[in-house]
Amino acid sequence: MSQNESPFKILPLCAKEAENLAIILACDGAASVGQVGHEVAVRLTNANASARMCCITAVAAESKAHVDIARRAKKLIVINGCANRCASKVLERLNIPYSYEVVIAKEGVDKIPTLDFDPDDVQRIAEKIAVEALE
Numbered sequence: 299m300s301q302n303e304s305p306f307k308i309l310p311l312c313a314k315e316a317e318n319l320a321i322i323l324a325c326d327g328a329a330s331v332g333q334v335g336h337e338v339a340v341r342l343t344n345a346n347a348s349a350r351m352c353c354i355t356a357v358a359a360e361s362k363a364h365v366d367i368a369r370r371a372k373k374l375i376v377i378n379g380c381a382n383r384c385a386s387k388v389l390e391r392l393n394i395p396y397s398y399e400v401v402i403a404k405e406g407v408d409k410i411p412t413l414d415f416d417p418d419d420v421q422r423i424a425e426k427i428a429v430e431a432l433e
């Protein structure tokens with residue numbers, strides 16, 4: 299099946315389009331705040347043709363292609379679940395500057411051991427990031 303026939307929303311290729319994209323890196327932590335951050339990144343990706351989640355784990359693993367994408371991105375938006383700021387620290391360790399950082403636990407979401415979340419928190423935080431970082 300070609301991409302044109304796919305039932306899925308096909309995103310721009312990070313490696314080809316990094317200079318034209320706001321690249322979003324979310325920690326995807328396994329707690330409420332990490333999952334809110336993941337869902338915020340999905341929502342921003344699906345709502346903005348010029349924004350795109352990319353693989354923070356690949357950047358952390360120092361995949362050359364992914365480190366290159368992070369360095370070339372038009373904007374780099376970093377979403378951390380909690381004050382540990384794991385996603386931001388990955389970039390800081392590699393001396394990759396980012397343009398915007400959010401910590402979900404500072405946005406009125408408690409860190410609790412669950413993968414469930416309130417969709418209203420996702421909507422509220424995604425709207426805030428869209429206004430502050432994507433407009």
Ligand code: SF4
Pocket residue numbers: 325326327328329331332378379380381382383384385
């Ligand atoms: S920033 Fe917090 S929620 Fe995200 S991966 Fe690190 S410890 Fe987990």
